Amino acid sequence: MGKGQHNTPSSGNHGQQLETATLPTQHRLPTLSEIKVKIPAHCFRPTVRQSMSYVVKDVIYVALTFFVMYQIENRFKYGSLLFPLYWCIQGTLYTSIFVLGHDCGHGSFSFYPLLNDIVGTILHTWILAPYYTWKVTHNKHHKNTNNIDKDEVFYPQRGIPYEPSFADNLLFWFPGLGWFHYIVFGYAPRPINHFNPLEPIFYNKYLVGACMTLISYSGMCYLMYLYASAFGFISLLFYHLIPVFIFACYMVIITMLHHTEIDVPWYADSEWNNVKGQLSTVDRHYGHVHSVIHSIGTHQIHHLFTKVPHYHLEEATSSFRKAFPELVRINEEPVLISFARMFKIFITQRGIDHDVRVFTYSDDVNTNKKKLS
Secondary structure: OOOOOOOOOOOOOOOOOOOOHHHHHHHOOOOHHHHHHHOHOOOOOOOOOHHHHHHHHHHHHHHHHHHHHHHHHOOOOHHHHHHHHHHHHHHHHHHHHHHHHHHHOOOOOOOOOOHOOOOOOOOHHHHOHHHHHHHHHHHHHHOOEEEOOOOOOOOEEEEEOOOOHHHHHHHOOOHHHHHHHHHHEEEEOEOOOOOOOOHHHOOOOOOHHHHHHHHHHHHHHHHHHHHHOOOOOHHHHHHHHHHHHHHHHHHHHHHHHHHOEEOEEEEEOOOHHHHHHHHHHOOOOOOHHOOOOOOOHHHHHHHOOOOOOOHHHHHHHHHHHHHHHHOEEOOOOOOHHHHHHHHHHHHHOOEOOOOOOOOOOOOHHHHOOOOOO
């Protein structure tokens, strides 16, 4: 099933502007230093004032959204009919909260590690994300982007043939389930439990941080228990847990689509290097919510330089595209349509041979019929 070379982009590439499919083998790629000098220097300098202003703004938006929905439900006879709208809005705002905590995990929130971890823990714990342990595994993902043998999630799986399953069908319709499965079990065949501080990746260097994640998470669970005791579990479910699930759906869709697309290469460890891996990511635009979720769709620059705070991503991306147009990967197809298309391709083609060195997904339906050797 795996292919041993890159595909040349065709006119039917679903809105994707992609000029680099053969570059790694035909031309010398620029170094990170050569790319960095083309980005304005201030893009690498976060400020506490600016970063905190986004935290305050998003927290106010979340509180205001809760307050408005609470008033509508209690003042209008059929106000509860607006809950689906509330879930979409609040779930999107929870995603923006996550992105701010994500900046904290990368050190792009401020130059102060303790402040980053305090703010990140508070923000991520609110939306039931295990901040410190996810920070560790996420940074591992960045160090091994599109490395078949070392990446963290949504990588092609060696020697695992495709078999239709109910779980895959369920994940297509409820992608948020994949987020919760990942933080508890990891992604096969490299399992990881983000709530177990004794996992080797945490225990050896990050035991204190992992334990703080457990403590803060337990505290949040207790707060939810108190809320449910006072206002009922249904209120907790409708006002908080469903928006958390919507955020989880965002997480799965965002993570998969920025690393999974036709002609975007995945490399065996023997073929991989840092620049090739980071450039094998795809920029996407999230329509009306793109700026609300803090431009996380500008993913190439984020992967090349994790120290760029979210509020400089667009400017840095613009400079990168002007300086290196041949390296740009953009997909302009609507995100949900892309997810529906690529999820099916991913599920049927992710199983590859043990000896594959470079793999790309294909929209050729016959590819799905190939057997693993």
